[in-house]
Amino acid sequence: MRVRSSIPAQTRLAVSPVPPAGNDLTAFRRTLLGWYDQHRRDLPWRETREPYRIWLSEIMLQQTRVAAVLEHYRLFLERFPDIQTLAAASEDAVLAAWSGLGYYRRARMLHQCARQIAEQHGGCFPRNAEGLRALPGIGRYTAAAIASIAFEEPVAVVDGNVERVLQRLLGAKAIGINLAMPQTWQHAQAFLASSRPGDFNQAMMELGATVCLPRGPSCLACPVRKWCVARGEATRIAPPSRQKKKEIWCALECRDGNGDGGGKVRLVQRPKEASLMPGMWELPQSSEPPRPPFPSAHWRTFRHSITVTDYTVHVLRHMPPRNVRLPNGSPAKGKWIAIDSIPRVPITGLTRKILKAGGII
Ligand code: SF4
Numbered sequence: 001m002r003v004r005s006s007i008p009a010q011t012r013l014a015v016s017p018v019p020p021a022g023n024d025l026t027a028f029r030r031t032l033l034g035w036y037d038q039h040r041r042d043l044p045w046r047e048t049r050e051p052y053r054i055w056l057s058e059i060m061l062q063q064t065r066v067a068a069v070l071e072h073y074r075l076f077l078e079r080f081p082d083i084q085t086l087a088a089a090s091e092d093a094v095l096a097a098w099s100g101l102g103y104y105r106r107a108r109m110l111h112q113c114a115r116q117i118a119e120q121h122g123g124c125f126p127r128n129a130e131g132l133r134a135l136p137g138i139g140r141y142t143a144a145a146i147a148s149i150a151f152e153e154p155v156a157v158v159d160g161n162v163e164r165v166l167q168r169l170l171g172a173k174a175i176g177i178n179l180a181m182p183q184t185w186q187h188a189q190a191f192l193a194s195s196r197p198g199d200f201n202q203a204m205m206e207l208g209a210t211v212c213l214p215r216g217p218s219c220l221a222c223p224v225r226k227w228c229v230a231r232g233e234a235t236r237i238a239p240p241s242r243q244k245k246k247e248i249w250c251a252l253e254c255r256d257g258n259g260d261g262g263g264k265v266r267l268v269q270r271p272k273e274a275s276l277m278p279g280m281w282e283l284p285q286s287s288e289p290p291r292p293p294f295p296s297a298h299w300r301t302f303r304h305s306i307t308v309t310d311y312t313v314h315v316l317r318h319m320p321p322r323n324v325r326l327p328n329g330s331p332a333k334g335k336w337i338a339i340d341s342i343p344r345v346p347i348t349g350l351t352r353k354i355l356k357a358g359g360i361i
């Protein structure tokens with residue numbers, strides 16, 4: 001099945017990758033599944049076939065690292081253990097539980113989806129990918145992941161990990177092509193094992209996440225090395241980072257409790273029409289330093305990333321209220337929010353990080 005890289009350059013574009021077939025393909029599937037059974041990471045969503053829990057993990061894992069999801073997943077399930085509880089909750093309660101995970105549109109869609117399942121499907125998930133794709137926030141990948149893992153439907157998934165593994169397995173680079181997405185989905189489906197399709201999909205993703213890494217794939221430790229065209233020649237150089245860098249200043253102002261139920265912190269609400277985190281609450285912030293300069297107000301500096309931007313965040317505390325202001329932070333528009341109520345308020349991940357670091361929550 002192997003395609004050699006010695007194909008003359010002028011003929012490369014006419015060549016298609018050749019995947020394994022017949023007994024070779026059967027051996028590939030068996031080997032990959034055997035490796036997965038022995039080496040997979042223990043993750044809470046792998047201990048269940050409940051569609052609700054698998055769906056939740058898939059939505060949380062979109063553009064978010066596993067390590068960042070684990071604790072949120074546990075706490076979210078404590079608060080919303082099933083689809084009915086989630087469907088009956090307010091959007092603010094769902095956003096509050098999502099706080100810190102970022103990409104809040106996911107939480108809104110999750111909530112809408114739960115309501116639709118409760119109202120139109122009697123609280124039960126559709127049992128195939130086609131039915132799942134008709135729900136809010138569920139695209140081709142998520143539908144296939146839920147259908148294969150929860151219901152054993154033989155539909156392949158393609159995420160960034162699977163795409164990279166397939167490109168390398170098939171030696172696309174060696175023959176001078178970049179597999180287009182429709183072809184990648186077709187190849188993923190051709191590789192898929194019809195028995196244990198959910199485990200096979202997870203095995204392909206696990207291989208990409210732990211062995212066939214974007215930079216420095218561990219080809220010597222790879223269970224499917226024998227079938228891989230690119231082995232050892234996969235790129236070891238990551239593409240240049242496209243992250244932008246920004247500096248911001250935040251004001252952390254607190255009031256002690258005076259026998260009225262506890263302390264308060266000043267927060268402002270982001271505009272409802274903001275493209276990023278609309279309607280969420282955060283510390284007053286500014287893209288410019290305080291005026292006049294007031295160095296002793298500086299408390300700590302944090303690093304924080306949101307989508308494609310890396311922020312350096314200078315947090316100011318104990319600013320004299322009258323004569324030092326953040327130029328465009330508009331703290332006057334803020335509200336004093338009871339610290340006891342913060343778990344029910346949708347605050348941004350950065351604000352949560354700062355309040356935690358300050359021992360406020
Ligand atoms: S042999 Fe290397 S490049 Fe090929 S799938 Fe395994 S880790 Fe990836």
